[in-house]
Amino acid sequence: MGRIPCCEKDNVKRGQWTPEEDNKLSSYIAQHGTRNWRLIPKNAGLQRCGKSCRLRWTNYLRPDLKHGQFSDAEEQTIVKLHSVVGNRWSLIAAQLPGRTDNDVKNHWNTKLKKKLSGMGIDPVTHKPFSHLMAEIATTLAPPQVAHLAEAALGCFKDEMLHLLTKKRIDFQLQQSNPAQGNNTTVPYVSSKQDEKDDTVEKIKLNLSRAIQEPDMLPMNKPWESTSTRATSANFEGGCGVFPASVTGYHQYGPSSFANEGGGSGSPWSQSMCTGSTCTAGEQVRSHEKLKDENGEEFQGGKEIKNASSIFNTDCVLWDIPSDDLINPIYRDAFNNKE
DNA sequence: AAGTCCTTCAACCGCTGCGAT
DNA sequence: AATCGCAGCGGTTGAAGGACT
Numbered sequence: 001m002g003r004i005p006c007c008e009k010d011n012v013k014r015g016q017w018t019p020e021e022d023n024k025l026s027s028y029i030a031q032h033g034t035r036n037w038r039l040i041p042k043n044a045g046l047q048r049c050g051k052s053c054r055l056r057w058t059n060y061l062r063p064d065l066k067h068g069q070f071s072d073a074e075e076q077t078i079v080k081l082h083s084v085v086g087n088r089w090s091l092i093a094a095q096l097p098g099r100t101d102n103d104v105k106n107h108w109n110t111k112l113k114k115k116l117s118g119m120g121i122d123p124v125t126h127k128p129f130s131h132l133m134a135e136i137a138t139t140l141a142p143p144q145v146a147h148l149a150e151a152a153l154g155c156f157k158d159e160m161l162h163l164l165t166k167k168r169i170d171f172q173l174q175q176s177n178p179a180q181g182n183n184t185t186v187p188y189v190s191s192k193q194d195e196k197d198d199t200v201e202k203i204k205l206n207l208s209r210a211i212q213e214p215d216m217l218p219m220n221k222p223w224e225s226t227s228t229r230a231t232s233a234n235f236e237g238g239c240g241v242f243p244a245s246v247t248g249y250h251q252y253g254p255s256s257f258a259n260e261g262g263g264s265g266s267p268w269s270q271s272m273c274t275g276s277t278c279t280a281g282e283q284v285r286s287h288e289k290l291k292d293e294n295g296e297e298f299q300g301g302k303e304i305k306n307a308s309s310i311f312n313t314d315c316v317l318w319d320i321p322s323d324d325l326i327n328p329i330y331r332d333a334f335n336n337k338e
Numbered sequence: 339a340a341g342t343c344c345t346t347c348a349a350c351c352g353c354t355g356c357g358a359t
Numbered sequence: 360a361a362t363c364g365c366a367g368c369g370g371t372t373g374a375a376g377g378a379c380t
Binding site: 015016036037038050051054058087088089090101102105 | 364365366367368369370373374375
């Protein structure tokens with residue numbers, strides 16, 4: 001039994017809204033509010049379906065909306081929240097005044113995913129690519145690992161190729177010493193296809209090396225540690241899949257990248273990618289029950305009418321002060337990758 | 339200058355949960 | 360308890376404009 005459509009498809013206009021339509025909708029809502037979207041187009045004299053009107057209003061016409069570029073702080077908030085709740089755009093948008101879920105989703109898909117990939121971080125799991133490779137290599141028996149690693153490589157390949165073909169990266173192999181500039185540095189290649197093939201071969205080479213020599217794999221998990229100073233060396237010394245310039249960002253940048261000697265161990269970096277919150281399989285799914293620190297259950301999804309129950313000023317889930325949502329060091333690292 | 343490719347983002351689609359009946 | 364209709368959500372699409380060749 002099919003559901004009755006929300007409107008007569010034949011009688012409704014689709015596609016871009018005209019300024020006249022915007023005016024009609026805005027002035028109607030200003031007078032009558034947004035009760036009953038089905039009636040709004042009819043009463044406002046619009047040949048649109050109610051759903052289309054609602055979207056136009058919530059995503060564009062609402063007076064409280066913020067249009068224009070996302071700020072650094074907003075981007076950081078999105079990344080951080082995404083690492084906790086995954087693709088729950090409405091929940092994330094609720095933490096960004098004036099932004100809609102559509103805005104956040106679009107910005108994530110067009111900008112932030114690429115930024116993270118460019119930093120050597122898998123935007124799905126929020127873990128370094130190199131770590132994911134290493135996990136595959138260490139957790140599986142040799143006959144399986146080759147195939148699975150190949151499959152994983154396929155997953156990451158598009159992101160990596162995007163990065164590597166857009167930007168010329170001095171691709172350092174794990175053994176090479178950048179200061180000496182020895183000839184293990186992969187030279188720039190002339191054609192785009194050669195460049196891609198070469199890059200894929202390098203990744204494969206280093207992956208297979210990591211599989212054959214598990215000793216060289218990073219056994220510590222810097223993002224799970226709050227005390228160990230994690231530096232890019234963790235990954236340069238790892239499977240060597242990624243160039244130092246990329247792995248240097250593996251912890252969303254802050255202490256290990258921008259403050260090489262300091263290792264501030266900012267709660268920002270710790271909470272961005274802790275094992276307990278950042279893996280895809282562990283991400284909160286819609287309608288799963290969540291528990292707060294008192295063991296009381298609350299639910300994800302739209303059951304959370306006020307998202308501040310999760311993202312409140314005390315940051316219960318993250319155990320960080322809210323001020324740390326905006327970490328200037330991380331921000332700089334993030335911006336420098338543009 | 340023209341054609342092609344890429345990026346962005348508004349809009350649509352289908353699904354789900356909730357409240358009313 | 361079952362059904363219906365609405366609102367909201369996330370994934371996807373496609374038009375438009377910009378960048379590149």
